[in-house]
Structure formats: structure tokens, C-alpha cells
Amino acid sequence: MENNYSISVDKLTKKFGNFTAVDAISFDVNGGEIFGFLGANGAGKTTAMRMLCGLSIPSSGKATIAGFDVYKETEKIKRNIGYMSQKFSLYEDLTVAENIQFFGGIYGLDRKELRDKSAELIARLGMEKDAKKLVNSIPLGWKQKLAFSVAILHRPEIVFLDEPTGGVDPLTRRQFWDLIYQAADSGITAFVTTHYMDEAEYCNRISIMVDGKIEALDKPAALKNKYGVNSMNDVFQHLARGASRSDL
Amino acid sequence: MKQFWSFIRKEFLHVFRDRKTLIILFGMPVVQILIFGFALTNEIKNSRIMVLDAAHDIQSSRLISKIQASRYFQVTQIVHNEAEIQEGFRGGNVNIAIVFPLNFGHDLESGERPQLQVLADASDPNLATALTNYVSNITADYQREIQKINTPIPTIVPEIKMMYNPQLKGAPNFVPGVMALVLLLVCVMMTAVSIVREKETGTMEILLVSPFKPILVILSKTIPYLFVSLINVGSILLLSVLVLDLPIHGSLLLLLLESTLFIITCLILGIFISVKTQTMQAAMLISLMGMLLPTMLFSGFMFPIENMPKPLQIISNIIPSKWFYIIVKSIMIKGLGWEAIWKETLYLLGIAVFFFALGMKNFKIRLA
Numbered sequence: 001m002e003n004n005y006s007i008s009v010d011k012l013t014k015k016f017g018n019f020t021a022v023d024a025i026s027f028d029v030n031g032g033e034i035f036g037f038l039g040a041n042g043a044g045k046t047t048a049m050r051m052l053c054g055l056s057i058p059s060s061g062k063a064t065i066a067g068f069d070v071y072k073e074t075e076k077i078k079r080n081i082g083y084m085s086q087k088f089s090l091y092e093d094l095t096v097a098e099n100i101q102f103f104g105g106i107y108g109l110d111r112k113e114l115r116d117k118s119a120e121l122i123a124r125l126g127m128e129k130d131a132k133k134l135v136n137s138i139p140l141g142w143k144q145k146l147a148f149s150v151a152i153l154h155r156p157e158i159v160f161l162d163e164p165t166g167g168v169d170p171l172t173r174r175q176f177w178d179l180i181y182q183a184a185d186s187g188i189t190a191f192v193t194t195h196y197m198d199e200a201e202y203c204n205r206i207s208i209m210v211d212g213k214i215e216a217l218d219k220p221a222a223l224k225n226k227y228g229v230n231s232m233n234d235v236f237q238h239l240a241r242g243a244s245r246s247d248l
Numbered sequence: 249m250k251q252f253w254s255f256i257r258k259e260f261l262h263v264f265r266d267r268k269t270l271i272i273l274f275g276m277p278v279v280q281i282l283i284f285g286f287a288l289t290n291e292i293k294n295s296r297i298m299v300l301d302a303a304h305d306i307q308s309s310r311l312i313s314k315i316q317a318s319r320y321f322q323v324t325q326i327v328h329n330e331a332e333i334q335e336g337f338r339g340g341n342v343n344i345a346i347v348f349p350l351n352f353g354h355d356l357e358s359g360e361r362p363q364l365q366v367l368a369d370a371s372d373p374n375l376a377t378a379l380t381n382y383v384s385n386i387t388a389d390y391q392r393e394i395q396k397i398n399t400p401i402p403t404i405v406p407e408i409k410m411m412y413n414p415q416l417k418g419a420p421n422f423v424p425g426v427m428a429l430v431l432l433l434v435c436v437m438m439t440a441v442s443i444v445r446e447k448e449t450g451t452m453e454i455l456l457v458s459p460f461k462p463i464l465v466i467l468s469k470t471i472p473y474l475f476v477s478l479i480n481v482g483s484i485l486l487l488s489v490l491v492l493d494l495p496i497h498g499s500l501l502l503l504l505l506e507s508t509l510f511i512i513t514c515l516i517l518g519i520f521i522s523v524k525t526q527t528m529q530a531a532m533l534i535s536l537m538g539m540l541l542p543t544m545l546f547s548g549f550m551f552p553i554e555n556m557p558k559p560l561q562i563i564s565n566i567i568p569s570k571w572f573y574i575i576v577k578s579i580m581i582k583g584l585g586w587e588a589i590w591k592e593t594l595y596l597l598g599i600a601v602f603f604f605a606l607g608m609k610n611f612k613i614r615l616a
Contacts, residue, residue: 053457075459083457087450093265094258105254106460160457 005064006031006158006189007052012061012070014047021047023212024061029205031157034180034190036200036220039209040240045193046162048209052191053160054078066157079107082151082188086163089147092136096127099135100150107154121149141172148179158189165196177202197233208236210243251460255468262442263472273438277430277480281487284422292378296324298336298345305353307362311390315346320382337369344368344379356394412582423488424576425549428569430484431477431507432514432543437535438473439518444531447522466522466611470515477511497583506579506593510572513600517568520607543569571596 007029014022022044029035039045050056052065054074063070066080083089090099100118109117122131125145130138135146144164152159161180165173177199180190192203200206200220207217216223216239223235264270297315301308316323324342327333336342347365349355355362366383368376413420443466446452455465481504488494496503517539525531544550546564553564564570571592578584578592 055453055456078457078459081457083454085450085453087453089451089454091258091262091451092449094261098258098261102254102258103454103458105257106251106455106458108251108459110250 004031005029006033006066007035007191008062008064009052010062012048012051012063013059014044014051014056015059020212022051022058025209025212025214026061027207027214027217029158029189029191031189032184032187033205034184034192034203036203036206037191037193037209038200038206038236039193040243043209043243044212045209049160049162049191049193053081053083080157082154082156082159084147084151084159084161084164086166089151090135090143093134095132095134096122096138096146097131099146100153103150104153109154117153121153125149141168141175144168144172144176145179148176148183152183152188156188158191159183161190161192163193163195165194165199170198173199197231197236200232200236206232208239210239215239252464252468255460255464256471259442259468259472260475263476269438273434273476274479274483276433277426277484278487280426280430281423281484281492284426285419285487285492292320292375292382294322295320295344295375295379296342297321298325298327298333298342299323300327300329300333300345300347302350303348303352307353307356307394308348311348311387312346314390315383315386318382318386320379333367337367340369342369343375344383346383356391417494419488419492419494420577420581422549423484423492423494424573424580425547427481427484427507427576428510428543428547428549428572429540430480431511431572432539432569433535434477434480435470435473435511435514436518436521436539437532438476439470439515440521440525440531440535441528442473443469443519443522444525444528447526448528462611463608466519470519473515473518474508474511477514478508481507481511494580496580498579498585502586503576503579506572506575506589506596509593509596509600510568510575513568513596513603516600516604516607520603520610523607523610542567546570547573549573565595566599568596568599571599 005028007027009028010026011024012022012026013020013024025048037045037049047056051058051070052063054065054070054077058070065077068076068080070077091102094102097118100121101114104114104117122128125142127138127142127146130142135143138146148159148161148164151161165176168176173196180192180202184190192199194200203220205217205219206223207214208223209215216226216235218226220232224230224232227235227238229235229238263273299312299315301312312323315321321344325332325336327336327345330347333345333347336345345367347367349363349365352362352364354360364387366380368380370376446455446465452465456462485496485500485503489496518535521531521534521538525534546553546560546567547569548564549569553561553570556564575589575592575596578589582588
């Protein structure tokens with residue numbers, strides 16, 4: 001499967017016994033695109049994302065991440081992706097600088113690279129004064145920005161963001177999205193799951209998963225048109241209403 | 249390899265940043281050795297003894313002063329009737345009482361089976377047994393003395409030698425025990441908790457998505473505790489040599505190697521627990537109930553295994569601390585070498601390999 005897509009998924013399926021968590025989903029994501037991956041809790045988002053990150057072997061179907069096969073090349077996939085989850089991806093008892101050093105270190109950055117990049121990162125976030133502070137002493141919004149910057153420190157092709165903005169105010173969320181745009185502009189593909197429908201509007205394209213299947217996939221504006229509604233929230237409500245296994 | 253180093257560096261940061269835990273980690277063995285060495289002792293000194301001397305003759309008073317002179321007893325009360333003895337025991341201020349019958353001295357001198365009644369407060373059975381033994385020994389001694397003076401009758405005098413620990417000190421028993429306890433606590437519990445913490449905070453997920461090998465995640469978590477434990481072995485040995493006057497009779501190198509093997513076994517048990525549990529509380533509880541308690545019960549440190557029913561004796565074989573306890577005692581106290589402990593070492597190694605395999609198997613299943 002040779003292609004130029006960052007992520008290419010074809011009839012990807014994951015079954016747990018009789019339960020089909022992810023049911024033959026197919027989509028392609030372009031390089032540098034911000035792709036929103038929406039769905040109610042239990043729709044199968046997390047399972048799908050785990051397969052794409054090489055954490056879980058699919059039951060059937062095909063997928064390539066950065067051109068690497070999810071069955072055979074999980075090690076190469078891991079080298080080429082970044083990941084940030086809804087729970088904190090940072091160590092609270094380490095300082096800002098130590099966190100950057102550690103994550104840079106496990107992605108194999110050498111000492112000089114690590115020094116340059118962490119200086120640059122700290123400068124970009126305006127955190128020069130806080131570099132020696134423990135992560136648990138800095139505000140939530142900053143932690144998330146830092147976590148995102150750390151996730152793309154090794155310049156991955158794709159960054160997976162699993163509900164990255166849970167629990168922060170709209171202003172901070174907006175600032176966080178600025179970082180995602182910056183990353184996308186520099187060519188990093190962003191694969192984002194979120195619960196916030198206003199965030200869905202920020203994505204280039206979004207997919208909505210219902211009961212393990214992708215029910216809709218298009219630009220936010222096109223989706224609103226299609227269903228004749230004014231907001232992404234209405235689109236989501238419209239589609240999710242038919243779900244049998246959501247907890248909405 | 250470079251990745252491995254950054255990981256180990258981070259683990260050390262975790263351990264050294266948490267000052268309170270660090271103080272406990274390094275302070276615990278010191279405190280335990282000092283407490284066991286100076287406060288808790290099972291040697292019996294100056295037990296309070298009551299005497300009812302109905303005989304009032306030379307023989308009885310000599311025997312009483314001999315008892316008084318021994319460092320085990322202190323005659324606190326001279327009573328005049330049985331009721332007072334009862335009173336004394338009820339009041340709890342004596343441990344043992346001796347009653348000399350009317351014709352004690354006469355019987356002894358004329359060889360007519362002199363009798364002596366010894367009453368002990370057996371609500372503490374160990375103490376009661378020990379005290380009655382001391383009294384028997386003192387009277388037997390006394391008898392021998394006077395027989396030398398009078399007509400010599402041939403008697404068998406067993407000459408008793410307490411091997412390895414002539415003064416019957418407590419230290420040879422508890423130093424290996426404390427070592428097993430401390431290493432177990434540090435290695436099993438701390439390792440299990442530190443791995444499970446990553447699961448609980450969600451950072452484990454990030455690590456699994458990274459190119460860093462999961463098996464290395466686990467291994468690098470154990471390194472700081474290996475380090476802390478080796479320091480603890482050192483401080484326990486130093487304290488026992490310098491403060492408790494308990495020299496290491498055998499090879500120090502062998503002792504350190506065996507300690508390292510035990511530490512590794514404990515780290516493996518810690519990994520095993522962390523694979524099986526999801527929360528820090530569960531990991532801590534299982535470490536305490538599943539490891540610490542069996543160590544206290546079955547290592548032979550507090551209760552002799554030989555006296556246990558057969559099924560319990562069999563169970564005790566799967567407790568790694570039991571083997572380590574035997575090994576440390578053999579090297580440190582008895583000064584024995586490899587030829588005396590290879591069997592115990594093999595047992596320990598077997599337990600380590602078994603749990604390592606089991607842990608890795610479960611770990612792989614969890615990843616899929």
C-alpha cells in the first residue's frame with residue numbers, strides 16, 4: 001500500500017470476543033492535516049487510536065502510519081509518532097527541564113540536540129523562569145502546553161492527541177490550539193480526539209464514530225451543510241442519537 | 249543504551265526527590281537494628297522470684313543466696329505461707345516462686361530425695377520454661393557443689409558448649425532477620441509501587457507508545473532500589489560489626505553476592521506484583537500481606553520452623569526470606585562457605601527464575 005497519506009486506514013477492525021469495538025473503519029489523513037476523531041464514550045475511539053499507535057494488534061483490515069504497517073512495523077511507528085493523553089503525560093515530581101530531558105532521552109535525542117531543543121522549547125513557551133520548577137507547581141494550562149511540546153520534541157510525523165484539553169478554560173484551550181496549528185504548519189499531522197464541539201470546528205476534517213463505525217467524515221462546514229444545522233454540536237447530537245452503546 | 253540511561257536517571261530523580269521516603273528507606277534499617285539490639289531482647293535478666301522457706305536451715309539459705317547471686321534472679325519477696333504466693337502471682341509482680349519444705353536440709357544431707365517446689369507464672373509460657381530451667385540448673389549446680397564436699401557419688405556432668413554464640417546473644421538471630429525484612433520491604437514494595445504509579449498517573453501509556461522497550465521500563469525502575477538496598481546491606485553490616493559486636497565470620501564477598509541475589513529476587517517479586525495490580529494501594533497491601541507477613545512467620549526469624557506442623561513447614565519453603573535467612577546466618581555467624589549454602593542459594597535462584605518467567609508472561613499478555 002504505497003501512498004503519501006500520513007495515516008491510511010482500510011476496513012480496520014478490532015474484536016474482543018463477540019464484541020466488535022471497531023467495525024471496519026476506513027479513512028486517510030494527509031500530511032500536515034488536523035484530523036478530528038470524534039465519538040461518544042464507548043464508540044470505539046480509544047481502541048481505534050491504540051491500534052494506530054501500535055499498542056494493540058488489529059483483528060483485521062489494513063492501516064499504515066507514516067507509511068509503516070500496524071501489524072509488522074510497530075517499532076518504526078513508535079519512532080515516528082508523538083502521543084499525549086487526557087491524563088497527564090508529564091512527571092509531576094520532576095522539574096520542567098527534567099521532563100523535557102527525559103522524554104527527549106527516551107526518543108534517543110543526543111545531548112547537544114536535547115540541549116538546543118529544550119532551550120528552544122522553553123523559550124517558545126516563555127517558561128524560562130519556570131524551567132527549574134516542579135511540574136506539579138505550574139498551572140494546568142501550562143502543563144498541557146508543555147506536554148504537547150514534549151510530545152513533538154522529537155519531530156514526529158504524526159502526533160496523537162487523546163482529549164488533550166480536558167478540564168481547562170476556553171481561553172487556554174484556544175492557546176493550546178494555536179500550538180497545534182503551529183505544529184501542523186510545520187508539517188506535523190495532528191490526530192485529535194475531543195469532547196468539545198467548538199474544538200471540532202478548529203479541525204481541517206473530522207470523523208464521527210458511532211457504535212464502532214465511522215458515520216460521517218468531512219470538513220466541519222460541509223457536515224453542517226449536509227445535516228442542515230448551525231453547529232458541530234447539532235451534527236454530533238444528530239448522529240449520536242442513533243447510537244446503541246453510548247452513554248450520552 | 250542512551251535511552252536506558254535517561255530512564256535510569258529519571259528513576260533516581262524520583263527516588264531522591266521524595267525526601268521523606270528516602271529518609272525512611274535509609275533510616276529504617278538503622279532504627280531496626282538499634283531497636284532489636286538494645287530495646288527488644290529475649291535474654292532474661294533479674295526476674296523477680298518469691299521464696300517460701302519453711303525449712304530455714306543452712307542448706308536452704310545457701311541455695312537461696314546462690315539464686316540471688318545469679319544474674320537471672322532477684323529475690324523480691326520472702327513469704328511465709330501459700331496464700332501469700334497466690335497473692336504475689338495475682339499482683340503480677342513476680343514471675344516465679346520457690347517453696348522449700350520443712351525438712352529440706354535434713355533430706356539433702358541424709359540423701360533422702362530432698363524436694364523443692366517451683367511455681368512459675370505460665371501466662372508467658374516461654375518465660376516460664378526458661379525460668380524453671382534456670383532454677384533447675386542452679387539447684388543441680390548446688391547439689392554438685394555439696395556432693396564434692398561430702399561423699400563423692402559418680403554423676404554424669406554434661407559439659408555444655410553453645411556453638412557459634414557462646415553468650416547466647418540475640419544479635420546473631422535478629423541481624424539476618426532484619427536484613428531480610430528491610431531488603432524485602434524496600435525491593436518488593438517500593439518497586440511494585442513505583443511501577444504501578446506510572447499506570448495510575450497515565451504515564452505508562454506514554455512510555456508504551458514511545459520506542460522505549462517495555463521490558464526496559466520495568467528493568468530501569470528496579471535499578472535505584474538495587475542501589476538503595478546495597479547501601480542498606482552495608483549499613484546493617486557496619487552497625488552489627490561496630491555497634492553490636494557481631495563480627496562477620498565468613499566471607500564478606502560471598503555474603504554480598506548472596507545479598508545481591510536476594511535483592512534481585514525481591515525486585516522480581518516487586519515486578520510480579522506490579523504486573524498483577526492496578527493501584528498503588530493494592531500493590532502496597534499485597535506486598536505487606538503477601539511478602540512481609542510470611543517473612544515474619546516463616547523465615548525462622550521469629551518462630552522456629554522446626555516446631556511448625558508439616559504443611560506449614562512445606563509452605564515455608566517457598567518464602568525466599570527463609571533461604572536468605574539461613575544463608576546469612578551460615579556465612580555471618582557460623583563462618584561457613586559456599587559448600588554449606590549452595591542448596592539454599594539454588595532454592596533462592598529457583599524462586600527468582602520462576603517469578604521472573606511468570607511476571608514476564610503476564611506482562612506480555614497485558615500488552616497485547
